[in-house]
Amino acid sequence: MGDVHGWIWREGILSEGTGLTCPAVCRGTVYNRTSSMHRGELLLIICVLTAKSTSGRNCISRHHVSVVEGEPFYLKYCSSSAAPGREAATPKWYKHDPLHGHAELHPDASARVTLHHDILEFWPVELEDQGSYYCQLGNDTQEWKVNVVKRDKQSCFTEKQVQSRHVRVTKSLQIACNNSHYKEWIHRTVLYKNCTKIAEENNRFYLMPILKNAEFEDRGYYSCVFFLRHNGKPYNITKTFNIVIAEDHSNIIPIILGPKLTSVEVELGQDVDLNCSALLIEEDLLYWNFQKENGAEPNVHEDNRSSSWTLEGKPYASKILRIQKINENNLNFLYNCAVAYPGSKDIKSFVLLRKGMADIPRHVFTGGMTVATVLSVAVLSLGVVCIIYRVDVVLCYRRWVGSDETLADGKMYDAFVSYLRERGPGSGEEYTFAVETLPTALEGHFGYKLCIFERDVEPGGAAVDDLHSLIQKSRRLIILLSKSYLSHQVRYELESGLHAALVERKIKIILIQFAPVGDVPLLPQSLKLLKSHRVLTWKAEESLSYNSRFWKNLLYLMPAKASKADRDLSEVLPVLAEVY
Known part of the structure; x- marks a missing residue:
């Protein structure tokens, strides 16, 4: 198969969707394609057999599942108990019907939807299959909410099903195509980059993983397409990843933006948001410290999430501290914002001060401006009249x-x-x-x-x-x-x-x-x-x-x-x- 666009091809397997890899005995040894094929194939067989023996791990534990219409799809029960005799029990499958409640699914109900003990398969899944599904095994019940996404016929992948992966430049990048559940029916596996074919394997349910140091040219949409045949009908399954290559910010020293002490003039009873922004990387921690000796004030809350952005190639983030209906206890107290990174941290403080009386009361200023405006208009009008009727x-x-x-x-x-x-x-x-x-x-x-x-x-x-x-x-x-x-x-x-x-x-x-x-x-x-x-x-x-x-x-x-x-x-x- 050879190198493709600078990729280094090595033997190995990644299990589908779960992040599980082949056991360490297989992962620990990798070979170039030019090395002995007999030795590589032997290790590959060991990995495949091991993966098959651990196929029970391929259960679908996610509560919310999205799938593209027209593709084969399955739900597999995940046992939450190791009680003896559970494997001999027969699971019951149900689909929730808004009109009739839970409707039990039977093996002979449809040729398109089949039951195999703890596996529910769709050949293929259609828009009408969207809904909630339940598998009951004894006293244990597992629920899935299945969302069926309409296929994008103008592209080689459906954008709503794209998963993003962020890799920093020069760091290790690995792309693997594998689908062990449908390995009996898959006869060809193809890898596309931005809808252009870059690799292909016949009679395999996987592709050799791609291992390399990430470069900016590697960014793009990578689609693994598995072609299979079941009961004489052709199908295909597509999994797409958006590979995002980010700058290497390992040499960035986190720092909070702005002066180390900021005074904010406030009025009692008003709400105020204190915004703390910092230059930092993902591993750094940005947080607020607003605890007093007797605990935090009940009207002070820190946002759970921080907002992030990139400016001139550098990553920034900000976090807001919200103070509602300011009272005397909130004044003259240091609210500290900190960014912590290995070995040190940077701190910025905010202090709330009561707003002083203005030199001119607002109503006096407004009245004075109104009178001045009226007089100016009157003088201007008088001047115009004098010119016209001089x-x-x-x-x-x-x-x-x-x-x-x-x-x-x-x-x-x-x-x-x-x-x-x-x-x-x-x-x-x-x-x-x-x-x-x-x-x-x-x-x-x-x-x-x-x-x-x-x-x-x-x-x-x-x-x-x-x-x-x-x-x-x-x-x-x-x-x-x-x-x-x-x-x-x-x-x-x-x-x-x-x-x-x-x-x-x-x-x-x-x-x-x-x-x-x-x-x-x-x-x-x-x-x-x-x-x-x-x-x-x-x-x-x-x-x-x-x-x-x-x-x-x-x-x-x-x-x-x-x-x-x-x-x-x-x-x-x-x-x-x-x-x-």
Whole structure:
């Protein structure tokens, strides 16, 4: 048969499923396949005969048994007494029926389920055979709970029936296939690794065991498949092992993670879990020591099981100590967690301390945060409202405080009105607005004083000097912009006003559009760049009312001035109106 994938084949036998091996006389001597076959076969015969003489040990003592459907299966009674004459007694077999209770099984009841004294055989076992079985021999009764697993037809083995074996790397690894109970019917035995055949024996119920030092390449699923024939029908039995090759941690020194002393602040009446984690191997012991002189507190319990994991190839484990409804007796006491290994141990201590009063009571902190949040939202909302309704807010503020920017500034007029003074085709609306509408509103209703050239300049005066002087005496320059605005009569007053506004910064400009800025020819670039909020548009029908947005925006741009007309207007102006 030779070596397969580096395996070393030696003669020997392992009994099925029970971990029993051939007697020491057989195990003590192993031979290579290349040694004398006669001598090896002689030892093999001795082992087989010895195994047969001890076949009584092949009884099924496990209370819960799992088996795959479609495979031969048996239950064998395990005697619990050595009373004389027991071997001559006839055992009785029963199956538990939920409807009818215990139903006795008879030898001639079925060709598939057979009885042979203390052995119950299934050829093969089916899903309907699942349940509880009893064997009664005198006053002794043995029970089995049989679980029949559905076969996985997509794989060479059924995953639910896989047994795991952990072997550390470089340690001895042994794989053996043996089934002595069915040796009379087995005619071929095959070993698979991950469903690939790696060894085969004909006319034998076993394979030579595989002995080698474990390597990481050895990990995988190994399936022993026994092919047999009974009453002319073929069957097979599969046993699968998952070989897990683990790191060799023999050189690891166990140590508990974290500081040697950990203080835990607690409140009386609460539950707390103390978690102790350590680097350790399977042979090391991780435990809690919480005993006092008069015994352990009744509310302190250690978990029975520890949780384990692997990180970066190193094994770790943790164990929890649970303390329920903490009382005074649990405070200021050292709860010690220890990991013990040959020759030494490592200890970590936990101490429970009563939690001190917080600097700020919880309800005060919560209330303060709520108030701060509400105030922040209120301030933010107020800021948004002030931005959206800034014009109305400013006008209300002026009326309430009675502010006046015109006192002691030495100027005579609140605004100089620059407009096209020659009435022509298409310019009648602008002219009427300049000499009638604007003075009526600003002077008659809002209390301002305007400078209008045709009205306030004496005929025959020096026009250039008068214009410059009037602009210097005005606080605002109102420009009524139309397509024909830049005629030679108003060019000088525009240039003079722009110089005073942009260079001397003695006057502010208010632009009222009757035509878009882009439609006016030869308009200075500085006027085109005027801030948008200082540019108003006259809309005849919408702007006629003194309560319209046009007049509010114009009042906002005019200097603050306390006057009776302005105060009286507060009765008709609304407090808030959205900016368009």
